[in-house]
Amino acid sequence: MDEPKNANDRKHRCPVCREKELVPILYGPLPESLTEDRKRGAFSWGGLVMKPDSPRWKCGYCQRSFPIDAV
Ligand SMILES: [Zn+2]
Numbered sequence: 276m277d278e279p280k281n282a283n284d285r286k287h288r289c290p291v292c293r294e295k296e297l298v299p300i301l302y303g304p305l306p307e308s309l310t311e312d313r314k315r316g317a318f319s320w321g322g323l324v325m326k327p328d329s330p331r332w333k334c335g336y337c338q339r340s341f342p343i344d345a346v
Pocket of ligand 1 (some may be wrong): 289290329338
């Protein structure tokens, strides 16, 4: 089944390699419900503690990460 696409859902393509869309980096304890999403690469896990300068986006292709305002 196809999920309906939200027209307002802006995709963030990697500004470096432009090969992939960036995935959000999540911090803190992950709920069990996100385990499957993590496995399929819907997001990246940055660790338990988010610092003010922690990156918020990650490229699954070149593995670079970016701050929230970089995309
Ligand atoms: Zn990239």
